[in-house]
Amino acid sequence: MASLRLKVLYLISLAITLYVAMLWNWENAGFTLKRPFGDSDGTKRSGEGKVTVTTGHRPTLGSGESPNGTTSRTSCGRPVTNFVFIKVHKTGSGSTFLVLARFGRNHNMTICYPSHNAHMRLSYRNPSLDRSACTPALRNYTLIINHAIMNKTAMDRLMAPGTRYIGIVRHPLEHFRSMYFYQRQNSKVKKGNPLGSYLDRNVNYKPRKRDIKTKPFSHQGNFQAYTLGFPRQLFGSRNRSQIEETLRTVGSWYSLVLITEYWEESLVLLRRTFCWTMYDILHTTKRIHSLDNPKKSVPLTDKQKETHRKLSPMDYLIYEHFNRTFWERAAKEGPDFWDEVAYFKTLNLEVNHHCELSGERRVFPSSQWSQEFVVDSNFCEELNWETAEWSSALLLQLERQNEEIRRKQAQIEEMKSKH
Numbered sequence: 423m424a425s426l427r428l429k430v431l432y433l434i435s436l437a438i439t440l441y442v443a444m445l446w447n448w449e450n451a452g453f454t455l456k457r458p459f460g461d462s463d464g465t466k467r468s469g470e471g472k473v474t475v476t477t478g479h480r481p482t483l484g485s486g487e488s489p490n491g492t493t494s495r496t497s498c499g500r501p502v503t504n505f506v507f508i509k510v511h512k513t514g515s516g517s518t519f520l521v522l523a524r525f526g527r528n529h530n531m532t533i534c535y536p537s538h539n540a541h542m543r544l545s546y547r548n549p550s551l552d553r554s555a556c557t558p559a560l561r562n563y564t565l566i567i568n569h570a571i572m573n574k575t576a577m578d579r580l581m582a583p584g585t586r587y588i589g590i591v592r593h594p595l596e597h598f599r600s601m602y603f604y605q606r607q608n609s610k611v612k613k614g615n616p617l618g619s620y621l622d623r624n625v626n627y628k629p630r631k632r633d634i635k636t637k638p639f640s641h642q643g644n645f646q647a648y649t650l651g652f653p654r655q656l657f658g659s660r661n662r663s664q665i666e667e668t669l670r671t672v673g674s675w676y677s678l679v680l681i682t683e684y685w686e687e688s689l690v691l692l693r694r695t696f697c698w699t700m701y702d703i704l705h706t707t708k709r710i711h712s713l714d715n716p717k718k719s720v721p722l723t724d725k726q727k728e729t730h731r732k733l734s735p736m737d738y739l740i741y742e743h744f745n746r747t748f749w750e751r752a753a754k755e756g757p758d759f760w761d762e763v764a765y766f767k768t769l770n771l772e773v774n775h776h777c778e779l780s781g782e783r784r785v786f787p788s789s790q791w792s793q794e795f796v797v798d799s800n801f802c803e804e805l806n807w808e809t810a811e812w813s814s815a816l817l818l819q820l821e822r823q824n825e826e827i828r829r830k831q832a833q834i835e836e837m838k839s840k841h
Contacts, residue, residue, distance in 0.1 A: 435636065457672050462599040498697035503529045505586040505677075505696075506577055507567040510649045512600040513592040514682040517705065519567050521689065522588075523812035524804065525702050533816040533821060534563040534580060536570075551576035560740060560827040568813075572651030574675050576648040587675050588692070591744050592682035595722075595730055597646060614720075614773045621726040624733060639771045646735040651675065665736075669743045678751075679744040686770075690763050691752060701790035703744045706805050715749055762791045777802035 444816040474591070507522050509515040526533060533556075536544040540555035544566075551573055562582035570577075578585065592600075602617055644657045650704035651672050659665060678695050722730075729737055752759055769792065776784055781802035788794040807815075822827060 442772065453645055464544075473796055475726070475832065492605070498694075499829035500530070500704075501584050501698050502677075503531055504564040504582050504584055505588055506570075506581065507588045508572050508590070508650055509567060510536055510590055510592075511569070512597055513646070513678075514592045514685050515590055517685070518590060519809060520807070520812060521703055521705050522565075522567045523809075523816060525698070526541040526567065527812070527815050527819055528702075530819065531565040532559050532561055532563050532564045533557075533567070533814075533820055534559075535817055544568065547571050547573050551580060553580060556580070557817065557820060558824070560824045562757065565816070568661065571649055572649055572672075572675070573653060585653045586696070587601065589676045589679040589744070590688075591650070591679055591697070591741050592593050593776070594646065594741055595727060595733050596682075597737070598730055598734065601645065601718075615722075618720065618722050618726050621729045621733075625729050625776060629699045635650075645734070646734040647734075647740050650740065652736060652740065657661070657776065667740060667742065673747065679748065681745055681748050684748070686767055687752065687763050688748070690759065690766055691748070691755070692760075694755065699795075700769065700789075700797045704770055704773055704805075707771065765789065765791055773797055 459682065503524075507518065509519060515781070534544075534732075536555060537557055542548075544550050545553040553559075563580060564582050564585075566577070566581070572589075574587070587759075599617060604622065644652075644654075647657065648654060652668060656665060656668055678688075678692055680692065687769045690806075692698070693703050769789075770785070773786070776797060781799045783796060783798040785794060786792070786795050818839075
């Protein structure tokens with residue numbers, strides 16, 4: 423009896439929490455208040471060892487829903503199923519990977535997965551980037567979501583026609599903080615303010631032309647800009663017109679650039695831009711916060727912050743650019759965009775709580791923004807899959823696609839031989 427009472431009290435408190443969260447989101451729909459995202463990658467990582475996935479489960483569809491169901495917006499056509507995600511380190515890109523990998527598996531996309539000896543060709547700019555850099559496929563590649571440097575000319579050749587590009591950016595100072603401690607995660611955090619001390623040592627830093635020509639990139643300076651495809655020769659430039667022209671050019675390559683500090687808002691805008699369903703962007707709420715050590719979150723002085731701005735001037739410029747254009751696009755979506763964001767946050771919490779409590783089959787009804795969908799034990803299990811498991815599932819899918827093509831080719835050859 424006591425156990426039953428505790429369950430009832432838990433369910434009541436959960437319902438109240440969800441209701442208050444929904445009201446809070448509606449009340450604050452018109453503001454662009456930043457929310458802390460936590461650590462950049464957001465999910466617990468498994469090791470580099472291979473994880474074998476013997477099967478993968480397709481989503482359970484609601485009645486009358488097709489596998490490529492459209493969104494509630496009448497302007498949408500077929501969902502976009504051909505894209506590249508530029509996975510910038512420590513920007514929430516790990517969490518984004520999980521969402522995009524599940525979508526890719528569910529929509530039978532063909533992943534360009536970096537082959538072992540060609541990993542560097544995807545991770546760094548290389549004019550010779552071609553199909554040999556990926557695990558072999560007998561059809562056009564339609565998906566890149568592993569770490570890669572934007573190399574649009576080569577990627578356009580590599581991918582199926584009509585490829586769309588997705589980027590992601592994080593506030594430069596928070597990105598630097600996360601990168602700094604991630605690279606030192608196996609060493610003890612020194613007393614005091616190690617990040618501030620690092621910036622104090624570089625207070626008079628000035629980029630040298632020799633460094634720009636010889637070093638492929640720097641984790642401490644303009645790393646986001648480099649990964650997203652901005653030329654390094656521009657990092658120390660004071661030519662404002664040239665910088666602004668490059669911002670417009672590179673910005674035009676991307677269908678959408680996600681903002682880490684507004685990650686869930688970004689997912690909703692991605693759903694609308696790519697004509698996806700609400701089901702497609704559901705995600706786990708379990709996150710690992712690597713900045714839980716107080717030493718890693720010690721505040722910086724104004725002088726130290728200004729030093730970092732000098733270390734990564736291009737990162738600040740691109741963040742300001744993409745942050746501004748993001749909100750311009752959100753404003754054009756109309757006030758119901760904020761209603762959808764509030765609905766999505768509440769729905770995603772409810773789905774996660776259901777998976778934590780039982781994971782049994784449950785039908786989630788349709789709404790203004792979402793079709794009816796079913797959550798079952800398979801979905802709940804996959805909600806907690808990590809990078810290695812999704813990579814294995816996508817590689818298994820690639821093998822099945824190749825085998826199906828070989829089978830059809832054999833049938834054609836057999837028919838030709840008979841005639």
